[in-house]
Amino acid sequence: MKESAxxxxxxxxxxxxxxxxDIFSSEAYRRELLQRVLRSIPFAKxxxxxxxxxxxxxxxxxxxxxxxxxxxxxxxxxxxxxxxxSSIDGIVxxxxxxxxxxxxxxxxxxxxxxxxxxxxPRGSYVPLFSETKxxxxxxxxxxxxLGAEQSQNEPAPLTAPSTISAAWSLTLLPWLxxxxxxxxxxxxxxxxxxxQTAAATPEKSGDPVLSRFWGGLLxxxxxxxxxxxxxxxxxxxNFSGERIxxxxxxxxxxxxxxSEARQQGPPTFQATPMLDLASRxxxxxxxxxxxxxxxxxxxxxxxxxxxRYARDLRPNDFKTGNVILLGASxxxxxxxxxEKDMNFVLQDYYTRYLAVVNRHPANGEPERWAFxxxxxxxxxxxxxxxxxxxxxxxxxLILEGTSMSGTEAATDFIMDDSQFIPFLAGIGATKEHIxxxxxxxxxxxxxxxxxxxxxxxxxxTR
Numbered sequence: 001m002k003e004s005a006x007x008x009x010x011x012x013x014x015x016x017x018x019x020x021x022d023i024f025s026s027e028a029y030r031r032e033l034l035q036r037v038l039r040s041i042p043f044a045k046x047x048x049x050x051x052x053x054x055x056x057x058x059x060x061x062x063x064x065x066x067x068x069x070x071x072x073x074x075x076x077x078x079x080x081x082x083x084x085x086s087s088i089d090g091i092v093x094x095x096x097x098x099x100x101x102x103x104x105x106x107x108x109x110x111x112x113x114x115x116x117x118x119x120x121p122r123g124s125y126v127p128l129f130s131e132t133k134x135x136x137x138x139x140x141x142x143x144x145x146l147g148a149e150q151s152q153n154e155p156a157p158l159t160a161p162s163t164i165s166a167a168w169s170l171t172l173l174p175w176l177x178x179x180x181x182x183x184x185x186x187x188x189x190x191x192x193x194x195x196q197t198a199a200a201t202p203e204k205s206g207d208p209v210l211s212r213f214w215g216g217l218l219x220x221x222x223x224x225x226x227x228x229x230x231x232x233x234x235x236x237x238n239f240s241g242e243r244i245x246x247x248x249x250x251x252x253x254x255x256x257x258x259s260e261a262r263q264q265g266p267p268t269f270q271a272t273p274m275l276d277l278a279s280r281x282x283x284x285x286x287x288x289x290x291x292x293x294x295x296x297x298x299x300x301x302x303x304x305x306x307x308r309y310a311r312d313l314r315p316n317d318f319k320t321g322n323v324i325l326l327g328a329s330x331x332x333x334x335x336x337x338x339e340k341d342m343n344f345v346l347q348d349y350y351t352r353y354l355a356v357v358n359r360h361p362a363n364g365e366p367e368r369w370a371f372x373x374x375x376x377x378x379x380x381x382x383x384x385x386x387x388x389x390x391x392x393x394x395x396x397l398i399l400e401g402t403s404m405s406g407t408e409a410a411t412d413f414i415m416d417d418s419q420f421i422p423f424l425a426g427i428g429a430t431k432e433h434i435x436x437x438x439x440x441x442x443x444x445x446x447x448x449x450x451x452x453x454x455x456x457x458x459x460x461t462r
Contacts, residue, residue: 024116027061030129033116040110042102047451049099052077053127056120060127068125080418088207089418096125097296098289107132207421208431213386216395216434217322218294218303225317226294227334229327230310231282237330237348246333250314255279281309286404287326290411294324310334318390327407328400335398338387343459344438346383346400354402356381356440358457365457369440371402382410382441382453386434387461395436409443409453419453427460436461 023029034057037043043050055077059065070092074080078091086092100120107117117132218224236254237244244254291307298305305324308317310332318337328346329335339345347357347368355370369381382401389396399414401407414420427437437460441453 024129024131029116030057031061033114033118033129036114037103037106037111037118040106042105042110046098046102048078048095049102052095052099053103053118056125056127057118060129065126070125073125084418088210088421091416091418092125094293094415096120101289101292207417209424209429209434210417210421212431213424213429213434214297214301217324217386217397218298218301218305219322220302222321223304223306224298224322224324226291226305226307226324227313227326227332228283228287228291228307228309229331231284231287231327231331232280233310233333234331235282243330243348244333246329246336249311249333281311283309284404286408286411290326290399290407293411293415320391320394321389322394322396323389324397324399326399328402332400335400337390338385338396338398341387341461342385342438343461344383344385344440344457346402356383356402358440362457369442369456371406378444379442380406380409380444381456382406382408382413382443383438384410384413384441385438386436387438388436405443406441409441409451413439413441413453416452423455423458427458 034054037053038050043053052073055073056065056068059068070086071084074084074086074089074092075082078095080089080091100122103118103120107114111117115132117130119128119130120126121128233244233249236242242254248254291305295305313334318334325332325335325338327335328348329339330346330348343359345357345359346354348354355368357368358365361367371380380401380403383398383406385396385398385400387396387398388394397414399407399410401410413423423439424434427435429435437458439458440456442456443453444451
């Protein structure tokens, strides 16, 4: 009688409370998860990644995920023409890579306790919803209680099959683990072989002019220098009102003390907190993402990156080889080495505004493009400058902006083949020669993230 009562309770439980796995597989729960992801910090700052994730999830919810492909996503999400060449325009691939990184970030931080996870397997654009925790169902709990009760009344005999099963499990476990390792190694080797093949023949997988540009910056077998900006320096300059040029940055005296005038200033500008900012090493997620993109380009070009913090460099480090600099001279004073030959230069007016100064305006161009704090249009500006290095035997690429979003716009511009390839063609670049150039970009700051950049002006310097 007691057993039948327990079984009856089990049936009632299954009827009134669906199993956790059933809840997670429902469309309603997955939509709620999608909204939590979109509201999270990694996605609140990126409208484009949110749009991409929403689109592929909606296709999955509608049962049409089998129709997801690069061409369709490029047209539906990024506004490309129906006949655009996805082998040249790699915006979907690059954004999908960033999407995977942001999903990993969410589920390792804010969403670490989520019982369901969204992932985009490499080589596919179909979202995968998978449970991250082993959930014990009501049925398993009740049957377990029944088994425990039964064991108290009469001990369960140890049968031969259970002994044999345990022995086989212990014997097979090492072989199963070895098989998993072999399969994983094989998949990694094949993936590596695929990347090496693609890198060995860039002309067959992309635009030859674009390959020439990246080849002139990321030389096979040679490391290029990539300089990370000193965000602590920017905060120090903003609080103190002092401009730290390259000479002052090198001698480091500003970190040992502040000017007498500032020490006598209001309490909020006392020396201690300013020196604390000046001595710490800060950089932004925008800069980290730029490094990740550049590392991918370098890997495909069979090149390498020597990533250094601005404060750790000396003039001799710039005498040979190619260099990539992130941030304006207020964050990376090494940009001053190249500003004397540039037409578009960022200038910080501190309490007033930050601007891109146009040293020699062409017809119809303004003398400056100003970034005003509190601008309702949220308009920011970025500069891309491709210049000779300091000795003239290599190249330098400068990516800077009037804000983090401006620097992001500059990075997005050179990484977005659909914009960058037509620009290179417009300045007369060929697969034999890439002229040096400067370009001013504008975009809107969307939740601290840059939208699609637009060209305001450019110069061909050689």
